[in-house]
Amino acid sequence: MTSGIGERVLRKEDARHLRGTAQFVGDIKIAGCWEAAFVRSPLAHARIRGIEKPDGLESRVFVAADMPDVLPIRAESSLPSYKQSDYPALAKDKVRYVGECIAICIAPTRAEAEDIAESVRVDLEPLPPVASIDTALEKNPPLLHEEWGDNLFLTTEFNSDLSEAKKNAAVVIEREYNTARQCMNPMEGKGVLAHWDTKYDQLVVYTSTQVPHLIRTGISQSLQLDQADVRVVAPDVGGGFGYKCVLQPEELSVAWTARHCNRPIRWTEDRREHLTAGANTREHRYKLKAYADKNGRLLGVDADIWVDIGAYSVWPFTACLEAAQAGGNLPGPYDLGAYSCRTYSVATNKPAFTPYRGVARPGVCFAMELTIDAIARAVGKDPLEIRRLNLVQAEAMPYTNITGKFYDTGDYPSAAVQAADMIGFDTFRKRKEEAARDGRFIGLGLSSFTEQSAHGTKVFAAWGLPLVPGYEQAMVKLTPSGSIEVKSGNHSFGQGLETTLAQVACDWLKVDIDRVKIVMGDTGLTPYSTGAYASRGMVMAGGAVSKASEELVRRLRIHGAHLLQCDPEKTEIKDGRVVHGQASVSFAEIADAWYLHPDRLPDTVNTAGLEVTEGYKPDIDTGVFTYATHAAIVEVDPDTGRVEILDYVIFEDCGRRVNPMILDGQSYGGAAQGIGTALFEETLYDSGGQPLTSTLADYVLPGPSELPSFRLGHSESPSPYTRHGIKGVGEGAAIAPSGAIVNAINDALAPLGAELTQIPATPHRVLEAIFEAKEQNRAGASA
Structure with missing residues (x-):
C-alpha cells in the first residue's frame, strides 16, 4: 500500500507527541546544564545609569559590558529612507520597552537563577515613553533612536491616478479601521539551550525555531564566529506562527554565556515573559477612501496605513515587512483599476514586531x-x-x-x-x-x-530584506536496507510537514509511508534552507523532495534494469520495486548491490549513487x-x-x-x-x-x-x-x-x-x- 499525494494519511509525528516521547528544548538533558533567567526592564523608556551585581555572585551575572564581542542584531534593508536600529542582546545604554533584557543570570536551577535576577540592582533614569502611534508622530515627540530625528522606520508610497475614479464615483466610502496588538501564544514558548562541543570545536545551539539555518547565520554574525563553528538544532517545536522565525536576543545571550562559562546553559520562556516581552504583532490603523459607481463597481481606493512596529527591527525580516505587505495586499482579490497607498512603520516603546500567521x-x-x-x-x-x-x-x-x-x-x-x-x-x-x-x-x-505563498527571490529582494531565499534544497536517499530517507532544511512545528513530505516521496517511489524517514531541523545534517515561513513549506520543500525523488527513481530504474538485464526505459516503479513485465527487483536488492555487493554492477555504473540532493523553486518567483x-x-x-x-x-x-x-x-x-x-x-x-x-x-x-x-x-x-x-x-x-x-x-x-x-x-x-x-x-x- 502506498500513501502518496491526495491521501488522508495519519500524521507520522503524532505518535511521539501522543505518547509523550517528543523532545522539546525543555526536555533535552545534558550533564552539567545550568538554567538562565533574565533581568528585564520595568520601564518602557529609560537610560541605564548603572547596574549593581549581587555580592559574591558576580560570576553568575552578565551584562552588556561583559559581552563586548557580541554585535547587536542589525536588520539592514536596501529600501530608500529605511532607518536601521541596533537591537542589543542585552541593553547597553538605554531600554526601549518593558521586558527588554538587561542582564542574564545563571544557576543550577531556574528558581535559583530567578532569585539572583531579583537581587540585581538597575539604576534607570526614566524617559518620556512613546506608547502609541499618535505620541510617536506628534510634533517634537520623545525619540526612541535619537539619531533618526523622528520615530519612523520607513515610509512607502504607491501611487496610481485616481482622478477618473473620483470623477466617475457615485459612492464614496470613508472609514478608519483599527486592529489590536496581539501576541502569538504558541503552546511552547521560546527556548534555547547551548553548549560547546569539544569534539567538533563547535557551538551547538538547540533552539525552538522555524528557521534553523537562518538562526545559525544570525548567531554566527553576532558572535563573530565562522558558520562552520556553529550548529543549530531545532528539536520538536510546539508551534511558531512567525514568532520563532526571527533571531531572538535571548538566543545570543544564552549562546555567548554557554561558551564563556564552558557549560551548557538553557533558558525557557514562561508565559508572562511571552505576553510582556515577547514579539508583538497585528497593530494597524487604516484611513481608507473607496470610490464606486452606482452599481457598486469599485473604481479606486486611496489609503493611509500606520503600523505600530515597536522598538526594534527584527532580523531578518526587518521592521518594514508588515507595512510593505499591507500596502501591497490591500487590493486583495478585487479587480481594482486605481489605487494609491502610503504606509508608515512607526517606532514605539513596545516589544519588536514579528511576522505573524498571515503577515x-x-x-x-x-x-x-x-x-x-x-x-x-x-x-x-x-x-x-x-x-x-x-x-x-x-x-x-x-x-x-x-x-x-x-x-x-x-x-x-x-x-x-x-x-x-x-x-x-x-x-x-x-x-x-x-x-x-x-x-x-x-x-x-x-x-x-x-x-500569497512561497514568494521567492525577486519578491524578497524588492522588499530590501537581508534574507533573500533561493533554491530550496532536499536530499532523498535509498538506505542500505531499502528504505527511504528524506532530509530537508525546512522544519515542522505543528503543520504536519513530516507526513506531507513523506507523501511526496511516496508518490514517486511507490512505497508505504512507514518506509520513509524524514530528517529536519539540524544544520549539521540537512541541506540549506531558509526555513518555514510565508506558507512555503509544501511548495518549496515539497517541490525539492519531489525533484530529488524523481531523480532517485531514474537512478533506481537504471540499476534495477541492469539486475533485470533489460532496458531502463521499459521498467516502472511499483510497490517499492523496479518492475519489468513479470520480473522485478526490490529496492532492498538494488541497495544491497550498490552498497554491499558492487561486484554485481557494471564498471560503467553511474557513480552519483543513490543519494540525491536537488534544489527547487517554482517556475515563477512571485x-x-x-x-x-x-x-x-x-x-x-x-x-x-x-x-x-x-x-x-x-x-x-x-x-x-x-x-x-x-x-x-x-x-x-x-x-x-x-x-x-x-x-x-x-x-x-x-x-x-x-x-x-x-x-x-x-x-x-x-x-x-x-x-x-x-x-x-x-x-x-x-x-x-x-x-x-x-x-x-x-x-x-x-x-x-x-x-x-x-x-x-x-x-x-x-x-x-x-x-x-x-x-x-x-x-x-x-x-x-x-x-x-x-x-x-x-x-x-x-x-
Missing part, C-alpha cells in the same frame, strides 16, 4: 471586506452580489493586479458563491426576520481573500495564490454586547491537496486564531508603555466553548508553476475571520444603525457602537 493580510482583509459591505449598503445591494461584481473573474486568470501580484489560477467569484450557498445565504433574510420578531439580532458576513471565502452567522446580544458564532463556513482552494486531513486541521487552527483576532485577543498598554495584559487571565484566547463547529468546502485549481500544482495554505484561514465576523455583527446591528470598525469586537466595543448609534439617532430626531 498584514488579516488587517488588510478586515479593512477591505468591511469596505465592500459598506459599498453594498450604500448602493442597496447584497454583499454577495457586490463581491461577484468586483472579484477578479475566472476568465481573467492568470491576472496581474494593480500592485503587481500575479494571481496564477482560480475562480474567486465561485468560491464566494459556494461559501454563501453552504451557509444558506439565499434563505438567511427570512431567518433574520423571524429572529427579529423574537427580539434576537442575528447577522451574516462574508470575507474573501488571497494568500508566489502562488491560495484563495478562499469565509462566511459567518452570529447573534449579538444588544444588552451585553456578547457575540455568539452560530455557524461558520470556509470554502477554499489551495491547488492540489497533498493531505486533505492535514489541510482541514490547518484550516481549523487558522480560523481559531482568526476568531481570536476578531473577538478576543488584545495586548494592552497604558500611556506609560506598561503592559496591562501580562497573564492569560487578562489576555483572552478563544477556547472550545467560543469556537464554532467549522464546515469546510474545497475546490482545486492546481498551479501550473509548481510541482504537483501545490499552493501554500498554512496562513490562509487566519486571514478572513475578522472580516466575516465583524461584517456579520454589523449586519445584525443594522436595524440599530450601529457599525463596528475596530477589532477585537469585544462586548465593550459592541455596546459603544450601539450607544453611539442611539445618540446619533436621537440627535437626528431632535434636529
Whole structure:
C-alpha cells in the first residue's frame, strides 16, 4: 500500500507527541546544564545609569559590558529612507520597552537563577515613553533612536491616478479601521539551550525555531564566529506562527554565556515573559477612501496605513515587512483599476514586531471586506452580489493586479458563491426576520481573500530584506536496507510537514509511508534552507523532495534494469520495486548491490549513487495564490454586547491537496486564531508603555466553548508553476475571520444603525457602537 499525494494519511509525528516521547528544548538533558533567567526592564523608556551585581555572585551575572564581542542584531534593508536600529542582546545604554533584557543570570536551577535576577540592582533614569502611534508622530515627540530625528522606520508610497475614479464615483466610502496588538501564544514558548562541543570545536545551539539555518547565520554574525563553528538544532517545536522565525536576543545571550562559562546553559520562556516581552504583532490603523459607481463597481481606493512596529527591527525580516505587505495586499482579490497607498512603520516603546500567521493580510482583509459591505449598503445591494461584481473573474486568470501580484489560477467569484450557498445565504433574510420578531439580532458576513505563498527571490529582494531565499534544497536517499530517507532544511512545528513530505516521496517511489524517514531541523545534517515561513513549506520543500525523488527513481530504474538485464526505459516503479513485465527487483536488492555487493554492477555504473540532493523553486518567483471565502452567522446580544458564532463556513482552494486531513486541521487552527483576532485577543498598554495584559487571565484566547463547529468546502485549481500544482495554505484561514465576523455583527446591528470598525469586537466595543448609534439617532430626531 502506498500513501502518496491526495491521501488522508495519519500524521507520522503524532505518535511521539501522543505518547509523550517528543523532545522539546525543555526536555533535552545534558550533564552539567545550568538554567538562565533574565533581568528585564520595568520601564518602557529609560537610560541605564548603572547596574549593581549581587555580592559574591558576580560570576553568575552578565551584562552588556561583559559581552563586548557580541554585535547587536542589525536588520539592514536596501529600501530608500529605511532607518536601521541596533537591537542589543542585552541593553547597553538605554531600554526601549518593558521586558527588554538587561542582564542574564545563571544557576543550577531556574528558581535559583530567578532569585539572583531579583537581587540585581538597575539604576534607570526614566524617559518620556512613546506608547502609541499618535505620541510617536506628534510634533517634537520623545525619540526612541535619537539619531533618526523622528520615530519612523520607513515610509512607502504607491501611487496610481485616481482622478477618473473620483470623477466617475457615485459612492464614496470613508472609514478608519483599527486592529489590536496581539501576541502569538504558541503552546511552547521560546527556548534555547547551548553548549560547546569539544569534539567538533563547535557551538551547538538547540533552539525552538522555524528557521534553523537562518538562526545559525544570525548567531554566527553576532558572535563573530565562522558558520562552520556553529550548529543549530531545532528539536520538536510546539508551534511558531512567525514568532520563532526571527533571531531572538535571548538566543545570543544564552549562546555567548554557554561558551564563556564552558557549560551548557538553557533558558525557557514562561508565559508572562511571552505576553510582556515577547514579539508583538497585528497593530494597524487604516484611513481608507473607496470610490464606486452606482452599481457598486469599485473604481479606486486611496489609503493611509500606520503600523505600530515597536522598538526594534527584527532580523531578518526587518521592521518594514508588515507595512510593505499591507500596502501591497490591500487590493486583495478585487479587480481594482486605481489605487494609491502610503504606509508608515512607526517606532514605539513596545516589544519588536514579528511576522505573524498571515503577515498584514488579516488587517488588510478586515479593512477591505468591511469596505465592500459598506459599498453594498450604500448602493442597496447584497454583499454577495457586490463581491461577484468586483472579484477578479475566472476568465481573467492568470491576472496581474494593480500592485503587481500575479494571481496564477482560480475562480474567486465561485468560491464566494459556494461559501454563501453552504451557509444558506439565499434563505438567511427570512431567518433574520423571524429572529427579529423574537427580539434576537442575528447577522451574516462574508470575507474573501488571497494568500500569497512561497514568494521567492525577486519578491524578497524588492522588499530590501537581508534574507533573500533561493533554491530550496532536499536530499532523498535509498538506505542500505531499502528504505527511504528524506532530509530537508525546512522544519515542522505543528503543520504536519513530516507526513506531507513523506507523501511526496511516496508518490514517486511507490512505497508505504512507514518506509520513509524524514530528517529536519539540524544544520549539521540537512541541506540549506531558509526555513518555514510565508506558507512555503509544501511548495518549496515539497517541490525539492519531489525533484530529488524523481531523480532517485531514474537512478533506481537504471540499476534495477541492469539486475533485470533489460532496458531502463521499459521498467516502472511499483510497490517499492523496479518492475519489468513479470520480473522485478526490490529496492532492498538494488541497495544491497550498490552498497554491499558492487561486484554485481557494471564498471560503467553511474557513480552519483543513490543519494540525491536537488534544489527547487517554482517556475515563477512571485508566489502562488491560495484563495478562499469565509462566511459567518452570529447573534449579538444588544444588552451585553456578547457575540455568539452560530455557524461558520470556509470554502477554499489551495491547488492540489497533498493531505486533505492535514489541510482541514490547518484550516481549523487558522480560523481559531482568526476568531481570536476578531473577538478576543488584545495586548494592552497604558500611556506609560506598561503592559496591562501580562497573564492569560487578562489576555483572552478563544477556547472550545467560543469556537464554532467549522464546515469546510474545497475546490482545486492546481498551479501550473509548481510541482504537483501545490499552493501554500498554512496562513490562509487566519486571514478572513475578522472580516466575516465583524461584517456579520454589523449586519445584525443594522436595524440599530450601529457599525463596528475596530477589532477585537469585544462586548465593550459592541455596546459603544450601539450607544453611539442611539445618540446619533436621537440627535437626528431632535434636529
